[in-house]
Each structure stands twice: as structure tokens, then as C-alpha cells.
Amino acid sequence: MESRLxxxxxxxxxxxxxxxILVGCILIVSYLVLIxxxxxxIGSIRSAPIGEPGAHFTFKNYLEAYLSPRFLPLMAxxxxxxxxxxxxxxxxxxxxxxxxxxxxxxxxxIFGVAALIPFxxxxxxxxxxxxxxLSPKIGLINIVTMKALNLEQxxxxxxxxxxxIWAEGIHLYPLVFLMMSASFRxxxxxxxxxxxxxxxxIFGTFCRVTLPLMRPAFFSAMLIMFIRAIEAFxxxxxxxxxxxxxxxxxxxxxxxxxxxxxxGLAGSLAVTLLVFSSxxxxxxxxxxxxxxxxxxxxxxxxxxRLIDLGNxxxxxxxxxxxxFLITIGLPIFILLWSSFVPFYEVPSLAAMATLSLKNYVFVxxxxxxxxxxxxxxxxxxxxxxxxxxxxxxxxxxxxxSKMKGRGILDTLSFIPIAFPGIVLGVSLLYVYLYLPIxxxxxxxxxxxxxxxKYMPYGIRTTTASIIxxxxxxxxxxxxxxxxxxxxxxxITLPLLIPGFMAGWVYIAMVSLRELxxxxxxxxxxxxxxxxxxxxxxxxxxxxxxxxxxxxxxxxLILLALVANxxxxxxxxxxxxx
Amino acid sequence: MEIANLVKRFEGEKEAxxxxxxxxxxxxxxxxxxxxxxxxxxxSTTLRCVAGLxxxxxxxxxxxxxTIYSSKYGVFIPPHKRDIGMVFQSYAIWPHMTVFDNVxxxxxxxxxxxxxxxxxxxxALNTVGxxxxxxxxxxxxSGGQQQRVALARALVKEPEVxxxxxxxxxxxxxxxxxxxxxxxxxxxxxxxxxxxxTHDQIEAIAISDFIAVMHEGRIMDVGAPRExxxxxxxxxxxxFIGQTNVMRGKTxxxxxxxxxxxxxxxxxxxxxxxxxxxxxxxxxxxxPENVKVFKDKPTNQENTFExxxxxxxxxxxxxxxxxxxxEESLWVRMHPRSAFREQEKVYVQxxxxxxxxxxxx
Numbered sequence: 001m002e003s004r005l006x007x008x009x010x011x012x013x014x015x016x017x018x019x020x021i022l023v024g025c026i027l028i029v030s031y032l033v034l035i036x037x038x039x040x041x042i043g044s045i046r047s048a049p050i051g052e053p054g055a056h057f058t059f060k061n062y063l064e065a066y067l068s069p070r071f072l073p074l075m076a077x078x079x080x081x082x083x084x085x086x087x088x089x090x091x092x093x094x095x096x097x098x099x100x101x102x103x104x105x106x107x108x109x110i111f112g113v114a115a116l117i118p119f120x121x122x123x124x125x126x127x128x129x130x131x132x133x134l135s136p137k138i139g140l141i142n143i144v145t146m147k148a149l150n151l152e153q154x155x156x157x158x159x160x161x162x163x164x165i166w167a168e169g170i171h172l173y174p175l176v177f178l179m180m181s182a183s184f185r186x187x188x189x190x191x192x193x194x195x196x197x198x199x200x201x202i203f204g205t206f207c208r209v210t211l212p213l214m215r216p217a218f219f220s221a222m223l224i225m226f227i228r229a230i231e232a233f234x235x236x237x238x239x240x241x242x243x244x245x246x247x248x249x250x251x252x253x254x255x256x257x258x259x260x261x262x263x264g265l266a267g268s269l270a271v272t273l274l275v276f277s278s279x280x281x282x283x284x285x286x287x288x289x290x291x292x293x294x295x296x297x298x299x300x301x302x303x304x305r306l307i308d309l310g311n312x313x314x315x316x317x318x319x320x321x322x323x324f325l326i327t328i329g330l331p332i333f334i335l336l337w338s339s340f341v342p343f344y345e346v347p348s349l350a351a352m353a354t355l356s357l358k359n360y361v362f363v364x365x366x367x368x369x370x371x372x373x374x375x376x377x378x379x380x381x382x383x384x385x386x387x388x389x390x391x392x393x394x395x396x397x398x399x400x401s402k403m404k405g406r407g408i409l410d411t412l413s414f415i416p417i418a419f420p421g422i423v424l425g426v427s428l429l430y431v432y433l434y435l436p437i438x439x440x441x442x443x444x445x446x447x448x449x450x451x452x453k454y455m456p457y458g459i460r461t462t463t464a465s466i467i468x469x470x471x472x473x474x475x476x477x478x479x480x481x482x483x484x485x486x487x488x489x490x491i492t493l494p495l496l497i498p499g500f501m502a503g504w505v506y507i508a509m510v511s512l513r514e515l516x517x518x519x520x521x522x523x524x525x526x527x528x529x530x531x532x533x534x535x536x537x538x539x540x541x542x543x544x545x546x547x548x549x550x551x552x553x554x555x556l557i558l559l560a561l562v563a564n565x566x567x568x569x570x571x572x573x574x575x576x577x
Numbered sequence: 578m579e580i581a582n583l584v585k586r587f588e589g590e591k592e593a594x595x596x597x598x599x600x601x602x603x604x605x606x607x608x609x610x611x612x613x614x615x616x617x618x619x620x621s622t623t624l625r626c627v628a629g630l631x632x633x634x635x636x637x638x639x640x641x642x643x644t645i646y647s648s649k650y651g652v653f654i655p656p657h658k659r660d661i662g663m664v665f666q667s668y669a670i671w672p673h674m675t676v677f678d679n680v681x682x683x684x685x686x687x688x689x690x691x692x693x694x695x696x697x698x699x700x701a702l703n704t705v706g707x708x709x710x711x712x713x714x715x716x717x718x719s720g721g722q723q724q725r726v727a728l729a730r731a732l733v734k735e736p737e738v739x740x741x742x743x744x745x746x747x748x749x750x751x752x753x754x755x756x757x758x759x760x761x762x763x764x765x766x767x768x769x770x771x772x773x774x775t776h777d778q779i780e781a782i783a784i785s786d787f788i789a790v791m792h793e794g795r796i797m798d799v800g801a802p803r804e805x806x807x808x809x810x811x812x813x814x815x816x817f818i819g820q821t822n823v824m825r826g827k828t829x830x831x832x833x834x835x836x837x838x839x840x841x842x843x844x845x846x847x848x849x850x851x852x853x854x855x856x857x858x859x860x861x862x863x864x865p866e867n868v869k870v871f872k873d874k875p876t877n878q879e880n881t882f883e884x885x886x887x888x889x890x891x892x893x894x895x896x897x898x899x900x901x902x903x904e905e906s907l908w909v910r911m912h913p914r915s916a917f918r919e920q921e922k923v924y925v926q927x928x929x930x931x932x933x934x935x936x937x938x
Contacts, residue, residue: 472669475630478656479663479740480683480730490682494673 036427044267088169093176122513129331159243231420233516359547391458421516465499598794614791629656662731
């Protein structure tokens with residue numbers, strides 16, 4: 001009797017809110033992550049698309065991909081492109097971070113803000129602006145230099161591997177800037193000072209202490225840039241394809257877009273790309289965990305000693321100003337200019353007379369753009385909110401609870417970080433062409449895609465802020481008589497708000513400019529802004545596109561400002577006790 | 578409150594470690610019971626088991642006649658259904674709420690009426706002396722004020738039992754002394770059964786009705802503060818509470834409460850625990866404050882030895898002095914103005930009533 005009672009109460013204990021939520025989360029995350037992954041793997045080894053009768057399992061798709069004469073150049077291009085942009089972003093980002101964190105260069109505060117601007121501009125607009133600047137035929141920089149130096153031929157050609165590397169690198173370096181700034185900032189100055197006290201000079205200290213200490217950070221920054229570049233879609237599609245330089249992402253796009261779609265080839269290429277990006281993520285995770293063991297990062301309180309550059313500081317400052325004028329000023333200028341002219345033409349005094357707001361008016365009266373605005377804003381709000389809610393609960397479970405199975409949840413929710421956007425697109429195509437869930441061709445498939453894609457970002461921000469919440473804050477609530485759910489609502493969530501807001505805005509921003517996944521999943525009626533920009537580009541309607549683009553950038557800047565304001569306001573309150 | 582045979586294991590690297598290993602004690606209604614011990618002794622884990630924040634592996638916990646945990650009957654009442662108020666080491670004041678909201682929180686959960694919540698919360702804030710600070714945010718409070726908010730929040734629902742987890746350890750020395758007195762007064766006034774956890778022996782002695790000294794998951798000694806100090810039952814307790822000199826010895830003869838011992842410094846008489854017979858090996862404890870030092874031979878020769886002063890350390894309120902008697906080294910507490918020099922030959926007298934012995938194992 002007693003033991004039966006005990007068993008019953010044990011069973012009762014297991015069916016509580018926490019466990020229901022744990023199981024619920026695992027189910028949702030599995031649905032978002034495992035099903036696409038599984039379908040992609042299965043789909044890539046079938047002779048016909050899943051769902052078509054008479055198909056069998058085969059390696060034909062892989063053979064077709066690997067034995068094609070296009071494959072070797074494809075591999076070579078992809079790696080040169082990724083490595084090249086990785087080196088470029090790393091050099092730019094690290095130099096700027098060093099100037100910003102460790103020197104006494106004038107105006108460096110402004111440079112710190114400027115270095116983050118490329119973060120706000122969507123990849124597709126940044127790519128387009130560089131085409132408008134560096135195209136051999138219509139590129140502004142080319143035309144101006146040809147005139148100035150009396151050249152016969154355009155000095156720059158964006159339609160080359162170098163051009164691709166430039167366009168990608170110039171867009172991606174803010175991430176390196178952020179990562180390296182953090183490492184420069186968190187380095188314990190005592191480590192350098194004790195080297196100086198041991199008799200090493202400035203240069204000796206730099207080589208023997210500073211550089212070795214930064215090595216793990218260098219390595220992880222390089223890796224993440226490599227992954228980002230190899231996954232990138234905008235530059236390969238807009239510059240690579242017309243130039244005949246194919247990389248993985250553009251080749252997958254082509255395979256789906258030829259008629260009829262070659263799902264098998266797309267699948268095998270997608271799996272191959274996924275293997276490479278997963279390897280990258282694996283090494284990145286390893287490198288960062290090593291970085292923590294390196295213990296240079298103790299987090300707070302160090303006031304870095306600034307290096308006095310002497311008169312050289314004016315040179316550095318000048319170089320930075322020129323750099324930002326070229327890499328931020330010119331692209332924004334050309335986008336703005338194009339958005340005011342009736343037909344695309346190179347800026348000139350004569351063309352000034354034709355400037356008008358007609359393109360903006362047109363954008364507002366064009367039904368597709370209005371649909372896209374509605375869709376994009378809807379997706380932005382829902383993706384950010386749902387993803388952050390889901391990941392808050394997941395992060396709470398993995399950090400705070402002692403439930404069994406929380407490790408699985410953590411791993412599952414991190415998998416999408418290795419999914420290149422275009423690969424996720426292919427996987428979801430497989431899933432919703434086959435599964436009897438009627439969301440293919442609707443806006444809901446995009447919502448599912450975005451949630452999957454941005455889950456790891458949400459996890460990262462919420463985990464960081466949950467770790468900061470002292471567990472006694474929640475225990476005090478339990479002892480005040482609150483249930484787990486009540487505590488989560490009244491204590492945990494409010495304390496999470498700063499982290500939640502930061503993550504929300506970030507996900508909102510990246511959702512708003514998402515292209516590489518949407519491009520395979522949208523249908524008429526579910527267009528989003530970046531898709532419309534892409535279509536307008538293909539149709540050659542540059543002025544309209546630029547007007548739309550400027551409005552997108554405006555929206556993103558607004559988001560960033562709101563985030564800054566809200567973050568600052570909430571950040572004042574201490575969230576740890 | 579009754580705790581019986583409580584066991585709590587934690588998964589270690591190789592095997593499960595018993596953080597709490599068969600702890601039993603009972604707290605009479607309206608008394609303060611203190612769990613005292615060094616960090617890692619299991620005192621906080623015991624408290625957290627009572628709170629329900631940890632689930633014990635074995636044993637029984639009864640509060641006010643109600644079983645809240647029993648491994649035998651498979652009973653485990655979750656923390657939010659226990660009638661307990663708790664003050665945490667970090668105070669755990671919710672930073673996104675005002676003082677009023679923090680304190681009113683348990684009442685809101687009980688779904689009391691607005692009027693009731695207001696009057697009870699204000700009452701609780703008055704009790705801890707925080708009237709007028711209702712609308713402050715936690716981040717605008719000093720450490721002592723946060724502590725009071727935590728107390729008010731723990732008391733506002735009028736719980737059967739109050740749990741205090743090292744509540745004074747985050748305060749500076751002055752405030753700690755003041756809060757210690759206040760907590761004790763408050764407890765007396767409300768007559769609430771209290772379980773207090775601390776690693777600070779002075780705090781424990783000052784505040785408690787009963788002290789249990791814990792070591793490696795077990796209770797070594799239980800008793801009123803004076804008993805624990807004057808007649809500790811184990812060497813661990815004697816070492817942990819206050820400073821003490823320990824000498825080995827052998828019982829020569831017993832006479833009533835006192836006995837004569839042969840020990841390293843000679844023949845010594847001091848009080849005897851029950852059950853020790855002549856010939857048995859014992860440990861003799863001498864508190865530093867129970868030793869007198871003379872320049873000249875005293876008239877009363879009982880327990881008097883010749884020695885030499887090794888070091889004198891002036892510590893403000895008193896002077897710590899290290900003496901040597903033969904091979905044995907002895908710590909003695911002296912008045913700070915006593916004028917002894919190092920290497921001076923002196924006479925040392927040990928108070929036989931205030932020294933004590935236990936069987937050596």
C-alpha cells in the first residue's frame with residue numbers, strides 16, 4: 001500500500017509544469033531542427049524528390065555533384081572566396097579594434113560607431129552598392145578614375161574573385177571588430193606589465209605576451225569569418241553568377257532554379273556544404289572553450305593602458321577617415337543618389353536636375369512592395385518574439401534546472417548555427433513538399449525557417465543573461481509560495497528583459513534582411529523586402545530598388561536606436577543581486 | 578520542528594558524496610536553533626532540505642506536526658506549499674520591484690484582498706523599521722536595508738518557521754552586530770521557531786537558544802551556547818568554537834566532578850566527563866582565557882607550572898601570548914597592559930573548574 005502510494009506520488013511528481021515544458025521544448029526544437037536535417041539527408045540519397053512514386057535510395061546525386069567538371073572549380077572558388085574574405089575581414093576588424101581599444105588616436109569614438117554601420121546595411125544592398133561603384137561599365141569609382149587618369153580601361157572589376165572578396169569582406173568585418181575589441185578590452189594589463197617589469201621592451205612584450213595571449217581569439221575570429229563567408233549568398237548570387245564564378249551557395253540556388261528543379265543535386269551539394277560548415281562550427285566551439293581556459297578574459301575592471309602613437313596618431317586618424325569615407329560614405333551615397341534619379345545614371349551635375357522623390361512614391365503605390373512591407377514587418381515581429389520566448393525557456397532549463405534531458409535540448413537548439421541559409425531553404429523545401437502540413441508557399445514556412453535559423457542567437461543572449469540571475473532570487477519566490485510557472489512569469493522573465501530586448505532587436509534586424517533562406521521558400525503573396533530588392537535588381541529597376549533599400553536601412557537604423565535607448569534604460573537596474 | 582535521520586547525497590566525480598549524513602535534531606516552538614560549522618559541513622544543505630529547495634534522499638522532516646518530507650512514505654511537499662519564510666545569504670531582493678512589491682509578493686500569491694495586503698505589508702515593514710521606504714527600488718537600498726526587506730518578506734505571511742541562511746555574512750562588522758541583536762529581539766517578540774545557519778561562532782553563540790555544531794555532514798554536538806562552549810563533547814567542537822589548547826593525558830584518580838591527570842606538563846586537575854575511569858587516556862582542553870600568569874610564585878599552588886614566555890602579540894582588546902612549559906606550547910590570553918616580556922620566566926596557573934577533558938579515541 002505504502003509503496004504504491006509512493007509510486008503514485010512519484011509519477012505525480014514527474015507530471016509537473018517543468019517536465020511538461022521540457023518535453024514541449026524538446027518536441028518543438030526537434031520539429032524545427034531534426035526534421036529538416038533528416039529530410040535533407042534522406043532527400044539527398046533518393047533518386048527522385050521525396051514523395052514521388054517509384055523512387056529508390058542511391059548515391060547518384062553525390063556522384064553527379066562530385067564527378068561534374070564544374071565541381072573542382074566550384075570547390076576552389078568557394079575556398080579562395082571564403083579564405084580571402086576571412087583574411088580581409090580579419091585584417092580590417094582587428095586593426096580597427098586595436099586602434100579603438102588600445103591607442104590614443106583622435107576621433108576614435110566616432111570610428112567605433114562607424115565600424116558597426118556595415119552591420120546595419122543588409123547584405124544585398126551592400127553588394128548592390130559595390131556593383132554600382134566598381135562595375136567596369138557603370139561603376140562610379142571606375143568612371144571617375146578613368147576620367148581623372150585618362151585610362152582606357154576600367155581599373156577595377158567587381159565581377160572577379162577579388163571583387164567578390166572585397167564586397168564580402170567589407171560587409172562582414174564589424175563582427176571581427178566586436179570580437180577583437182572584446183578581447184583587447186578584457187585582457188589583463190598586469191600580464192603585459194609584469195612582462196615589462198621582467199625587462200622586456202614594448203616590442204618584446206607585444207611579441208612574447210600580447211600576441212600569444214590573443215592567439216585563441218584570433219583563431220576563433222578567423223574561423224567564424226570563414227564559416228560566414230562560405231555560407232554567404234548575396235555576393236555569390238549578385239556578383240559571382242554574372243561573372244561565371246560559382247561557389248556552393250550559388251550552385252545550390254541554380255540547381256533549384258533550373259527547370260525542372262534538380263532537387264537531388266541541390267541536396268547533395270547542400271549536405272556537402274553542411275559538412276564543411278559543421279566542421280567549422282565544431283572547431284570554433286573547441287577553440288572558444290580553449291579560449292576560456294586561457295583565462296586572459298576575466299571580464300571586468302581593467303582599464304587598458306593606451307599606447308601613445310605620438311604624431312603618428314594623426315596619420316592613423318586620417319587613414320581611418322579615408323577608409324570610412326570610401327567603405328561607408330560612398331556606398332550610402334550611391335544608394336541615396338540612385339534612389340532619387342528617374343533612370344539609373346552616374347552622378348553628375350547635369351543629372352542633379354532630374355532628382356525627385358518619384359521612386360519613393362512609386363514604392364508606396366506598388367502593390368508587391370506594400371505586401372512585402374507587411375510580410376517583412378509581420379515576420380520580424382513574430383520571429384523575434386516567438387524565438388526569444390522559446391529560447392528563454394530553453395536557456396532557463398539548460399542553465400537553471402537539474403532536469404534530465406536538458407543537455408539534449410542545448411545541443412539540439414544549437415545545431416542550426418551550422419546551417420547555411422540556403423541549405424536550410426533546401427531542407428525546408430523537402431519537408432513541406434512532402435509532409436501534409438499545408439504551409440508551403442505561405443508566410444508561415446518563412447516564420448518556421450527564421451525561427452530555426454535564429455534560435456541559436458536567441459539561446460546565446462538568453463543564456464548569458466540567465467546565468468547572471470542569482471538562483472536565490474527564484475528560490476525566494478518559491479518560498480513565498482509561488483509555483484514554478486508563476487516564478488518564471490513574475491521573477492525570471494522580468495529580470496531577463498534586458499537580455500531579452502537585446503536578443504529581440506538583433507533577431508528582428510536579421511529577420512528583416514534575411515534573403516538566402518527566403519529565396520527558396522517564398523511564393524507570390526509571401527514576398528519579403530529582401531526578395532523584392534532581389535527581383536528588382538534582376539529586372540534592372542535600380543532606382544526603385546534603391547528607394548526601397550534606403551527605406552529598409554531607415555527601418556533598421558530606427559530599430560538599432562530603439563534598442564540602444566531601451567537597453568540603456570533597463571540596463572541601469574542591476575539584474576544580479 | 579523535527580528533523581530525523583536526514584541524508585542528502587550529491588553525485589561526485591566517482592561516487593555519491595553524503596553532504597548530509599544522518600542529521601537529526603528538533604527545535605522547540607519559539608526557539609532559535611543554529612547550525613554552526615565550517616563551509617562544506619552540510620549546514621546549508623540541511624537548511625535547503627528543510628526549505629524544500631533540495632530533495633533529501635532519506636529521513637523525515639516535520640513542521641508543526643505536519644510531515645513535509647518523508648522518504649519512508651514518499652512525501653515531498655514542494656517549497657511553495659511549505660509554511661516557511663526564508664532569508665537568503667544574498668537577500669534575493671528582486672531588483673525589478675519596489676520594496677512594497679517585494680514584501681507584498683507572498684500575500685499576492687495567497688490572493689488576499691488589496692486592503693489586507695496593504696495593511697499586512699505595512700505592518701511587516703514597520704516591524705523591521707522600514708516604514709516610508711515602500712516605493713524605493715531594491716537597487717537604491719543599502720545592505721542593511723536589503724536585509725530588512727528580506728526579513729519582512731520572510732515574515733509577512735506569518736510562517737510556522739523562519740529559515741536564515743547566513744543572513745549576516747554580507748554586512749560589515751558594525752552592522753552585523755546591530756542586526757544580530759535586532760534579529761534576536763524580533764524573533765523573541767514574534768515567538769517564531771527559527772533555524773539559523775552560520776559559520777561564525779560568535780554570531781551563533783550570541784543569537785541562539787541551541788547550537789548544533791556540524792562537521793562533514795554530521796552533528797558533532799548539540800546544546801545551549803554555554804554548554805557547547807564550556808563543555809564541548811568533541812575535539813572538533815572545542816577547536817571550532819573559540820581557541821583552545823589541547824593536551825594528551827592519562828587519568829590518575831577521580832574525585833567527584835574533578836580528576837587528576839598526568840599530562841605532558843605534569844600533574845593537572847580539571848573537570849571530568851561522566852564515564853571516565855582511572856587509567857583511561859584523555860584529551861584535556863584549556864581555554865586561553867582560563868590561564869593566569871604570574872611573575873612570582875602564587876600562594877595557591879594548585880595547577881601551577883613554571884614556564885617561559887615565547888611571544889607576546891598585542892591585539893588591542895587583549896594580548897595573545899605563547900608560553901612554553903617543558904615541551905608543551907600553550908596559548909594564553911592576557912590583559913593588553915600586562916607587562917610581560919619575551920623570554921621571561923613565569924608561573925602559570927590553570928583554572929581547574931573551567932578546563933575539561935574528554936576520552937581520547
